[in-house]
Amino acid sequence: MRGDNIGRAPDYTVPALTMLGVNLMWIFVMIWAIWGFLAALALALALNHGITLLSRRPR
Secondary structure (H helix, E strand, C coil): CCCCCCCCCCCCHHHHHHHHHHHHHHHHHHHHHHHCHHHHHHHHHHHHHHHHHHHHCCC
């Protein structure tokens, strides 16, 4: 085995967050089209509340 240095792994944070945003967008549009604006708004509020609860947790 040669003494080659192993490079760093690529950072896929930005592409992962971009795809999260794209997926959230089409899910919200689908829910809005099927059940209406209030259902999409309720989901958005529930997600916001869940994220807020996660951010307040002690590490």
